[in-house]
Amino acid sequence: MTLLAAEGLNKRFGGVQAAKDVSFALDAGEMLAIIGPNGAGKSTTFNMVGGQLRPDSGRVSLAGQDITGLPPREVCRMGVGRTFQVAQTFLSFTVIGNVQMALIAHHGQTRKLLPDAMAMHRDAALALLDRVGMAAQAERPVGELAYGDVKRVELAIALAAAPRLLLMDEPTAGMxxxxxxxxxxxxxxxxxxxxxxxxxxxxxxxxxxxHADRILVLVRGEIIARxxxxxxxxxxxxxxxxxxxxxxxAATRARRAAHG
Incomplete structure (x- = not known):
């Protein structure tokens, strides 16, 4: 089943064509990587899907519904989660507190934050942390964690919105x-x-x-291989x-890892 479809996306910044007729599809349960050298148009394409940029032309659809140009908050409400190159967490909050805040936001309960926030959605937050291997560190401040563990917390935060689609910008950066x-x-x-x-x-x-099921290669805003x-x-x-x-x-190492 096609979950995400990008059709003919174009984006220009002044005299630079950052994306030129970019089209691809992504199925539910599939991992699709966008790769390419610096300036290839990866971030531009990524941000057109996530709503940070509006394409000059073209269409983005999620499960058949047009989401082209919708703001990021609305895209998120439609079932799209996101992680960032630099993890977006509250370092002074506990691990579980970060996930609880994400669940509170997902349920539209931000007006009820204090003084009851840290009692809300605790079981659900623990379940999400268990999924990413962080339940044992639930009560630690995020600022005390190794960076790899912070990335796991950020993943739990993204999963709190029960996404159908997860956008991950350089998920392993800094690790x-x-x-x-x-x-x-x-x-x-x-x-x-x-x-x-x-x-x-x-x-x-x-x-x-x-780990990718399929790969899309961009160079100077154009797809050269997929x-x-x-x-x-x-x-x-x-x-x-x-x-x-x-x-x-890299491919040789991946093959060796896959075969033990």
Whole structure:
């Protein structure tokens, strides 16, 4: 089932064509990676889907419903969650407090915050933290956590909105290699188990080749290749302009990991 469809997206900033006729589809439970060199149009495309940017032309639909140009808050209400390159959390709040705040916002209860906020949705928050492996650290301030654990908390916050689609901007940025692998494996398991579509941008080719179902490659705002990881890896143009030898090494490591 097609969950997300982008059709003919175009965006220009002055004399720069940041996105040119970008079209793709994403199914429920699928992981789709957008990759490319700096300035390729990844963030522009990502932000047109999430509502941060309105395309000059083209259409974005979620489960058949047109969401083109809707503001991010409205896009979120329609079932789209998001994580950011720099994790968006309240560092002075506890882990569980962060997730409770997200649940309160999701249920439209922000006017009832004090003094009862920390008693609201506690069981649901703990269940979300258990899903991301953070229940044991529920009472710790987020500011005390390792960055990989902060990213897991941010994932729980995104899941609090019960999204059908999850947008992840550089999910492994700032993380150690072992943390990157663990986080992406967690995301992939949740996505496939709960039929959540995941659209993500990522510079770590190990994460892309190991966990993406399909890959979209952008260069100078245009799609130059798309397909399953093995197809993209073998594409001569992708090798020439982006992946090079590093992509081959990443793909080899991903294959080895997949086969134990």
């Amino acid at each position: 150690a290699p072992a943390e990157r692998s663990a986080l992406m494996a967690l995301v992939a398991g949740i996505a496939r188990g709960e039929r959540i579509g995941v659209l993500f941008t990522e510079h770590d080719m190990d994460a892309v080749f190991a 397909g399953r990881p093995e197809e993209v890896r073998a594409d001569a143009e992708v090798q020439r302009v982006y992946l090079g030898h590093s992509g081959t090494r």
